Amino acid sequence: MQPENESAGQGRRSFIEEARRGQIVRAAIETIAEDGYAKASFARIARRAGISPGLITYHFSRREELIMEVMLSVHASMERVLARRAEGAASYAAALRALVEGFVRYCADHVPEMVAVAQIAAGAGDAAKARAWAERQREETLADLAEMFQEGQQEGELREFSPRAMAVAVLAALEATPAELLARPDTDVDDYAAELATAFELAVRRPTR
Amino acid sequence: MQPENESAGQGRRSFIEEARRGQIVRAAIETIAEDGYAKASFARIARRAGISPGLITYHFSRREELIMEVMLSVHASMERVLARRAEGAASYAAALRALVEGFVRYCADHVPEMVAVAQIAAGAGDAAKARAWAERQREETLADLAEMFQEGQQEGELREFSPRAMAVAVLAALEATPAELLARPDTDVDDYAAELATAFELAVRRPTR
């Protein structure tokens, strides 16, 4: 009898179950990050976690559910970190800088998570639900960014440019960070973040005559 | 009985073989772009090409070889286009603009190719060789870009910044283009390209005065 997750009103998950789920999610993240999404079979994930493949299905009724959980957990963790940073920025440029630096910092500290999420987002057909969710999330982030730019323009702090195109460029640069840090592990993360922040600051702010 | 590809010294490919290979590569690109890498089985590719699955293996001894060929052909095609644009740029800023606009233009005109390549790059384990090659290629592109920036800095046209970080940001923005054009088909491509070019121009050039 599977735990029949999350649906039932009273159905809380036991401590041990929560622990196993966490363990499996971790193993899934690492497996996807290291071996690639397509090779992240239950067999491999289970081997890494030191459990039997059947146990994964026992805790996650479908593969989709596990993949979704990976997405959700990474996203929630990042949100928590970024939220702290975003508060109390004095200007739009400062807010952008806070976002960029926070994101890069998070990437540096959570490379496997970011790689795994990227794999899933770009990945196969059997993660359709998770991919759709990620795309919606991404679209939302883009919209937020663009809105921020627009406000900055209306208040005269930022120059005139296409908020959307700039948002795409910024997010793309952020999303490229995990791969870059993976490819060049010696990168000074804070420098890297500052460079990005400065570049985009110059790109968006009204040129001081 | 197979054509024994590429290895043999004298082994030129016949005209008809070259044609078949091209047909298969095209079908592969379209299938990967439309159905996703994971669903792009030989059966599907062959159906699209109107041939039997066995014939693919006849022309490409391993799956890896076909995927590799997809990469190579797209890359070659893009190089050809970009090379024309890059020549005769009067300044580093102009060269950057030419690159950005050329790349975006190419993306707009070759969506399936770009989507397929992105799928492969992010994709499965049986594309390891192709992925490695793409990564090497990408590294090379980054190095070229960074070198260009460095020269611009030495000549005083560009401000001081990390050439590497800027190169990553620029390339990331470019690589995000196909997805963006796919997600927002109404985007004015030339505007979009100009916006990116301007943004990065502001980011790199020595601030006037």
Place this chain on the structure above:
Amino acid sequence: MQPENESAGQGRRSFIEEARRGQIVRAAIETIAEDGYAKASFARIARRAGISPGLITYHFSRREELIMEVMLSVHASMERVLARRAEGAASYAAALRALVEGFVRYCADHVPEMVAVAQIAAGAGDAAKARAWAERQREETLADLAEMFQEGQQEGELREFSPRAMAVAVLAALEATPAELLARPDTDVDDYAAELATAFELAVRRPTR
């Protein structure tokens, strides 16, 4: 630590155990009848009974044992009912009528039981023992019926015919009843029973001149 069923000489079953077994058997009957034998997993049966799957194995050491118990309990219940009807029939024709009407009546009142038993009888390999038992039971019923016919023939009440073939036909008609009542719920059960009884009465009795 299991109850070590039925084997031990002294091993009586406690009251509570008997109750659990009954509850599980009922849940099994309903699950098999509604979801089909193949889908009647321990998980489903346990969910219906509001217990854990492990508890089923605790009370029935093998799946086979549970299935067997289903058979036995249904059979015993039917026997009890039929026995009452059979007594005191004045003629062989009357006895046949009593049997037919009793059986049909029982079917109408115990659809799930009959459906479940039919599912098992026609069903899977892991019910082999139960199926064998049912077949033996069936054979016995056929023998009883045939013997009754033979006696009726010897006493001159019934015409000459193959007792065995007639027994098969009668039993087949009876066994078809649950499905028929399920397919046509509006059937008037008593009419239906009377029709069958009359048909077979005409088939067996010595034609009145």
Place this chain on the structure above:
Amino acid sequence: MQPENESAGQGRRSFIEEARRGQIVRAAIETIAEDGYAKASFARIARRAGISPGLITYHFSRREELIMEVMLSVHASMERVLARRAEGAASYAAALRALVEGFVRYCADHVPEMVAVAQIAAGAGDAAKARAWAERQREETLADLAEMFQEGQQEGELREFSPRAMAVAVLAALEATPAELLARPDTDVDDYAAELATAFELAVRRPTR
């Protein structure tokens, strides 16, 4: 690339493919008849046919398709045989006798087919489509039988009785035949058929005063 069965307009099946399909259907019938539906896995069917399990999926795109083909082929074969017998019956009683004897004869000659079909009809959930089809077929047969009885009643040849109930009884007796012949292989088939025919003749015809 699977043969993509039956749908395409021009898509004829090759000779060799037709042969394989037939071989697989035969193996499926025998496996179901001997081991039971639930144990008739592709692995077992393939072993019997001396082929690999994958080949079954190659020729039948889903399991359901194979099961359906079993049903259809048995049904078609029986129809062919029965059709010859049914023609030219001088009375309703004679038509009934022809049907009964034809059916029994067919059963005797095709025990595995009949057992397999019975297994599927009574069987698991993953044969839903085939079971539904069989049930529709059965219902049709019942309707035909009942209609025949009704006509016979209207013409005065048959006594008054419920055509439906009688149809059910007759069909049930027929369907019980394979099991009976299997249980008692020494049965004289023609005698058995004649007994059934006579029994139902007496049951339906207007008693000769």
Place this chain on the structure above:
DNA sequence: TATGAATGAGTGTTCATTCAT
């Protein structure tokens, strides 16, 4: 007594690859 976490064998199905034709 009862739970539910865990296992391992088994399922249908997919697919790159082989090979006789």
Place this chain on the structure above:
DNA sequence: GATGAATGAACACTCATTCAT
């Protein structure tokens, strides 16, 4: 050159059964 029948390994998933608690 080309076909398509055939294989075998891999996949997610199901489930009776075991066992520590």
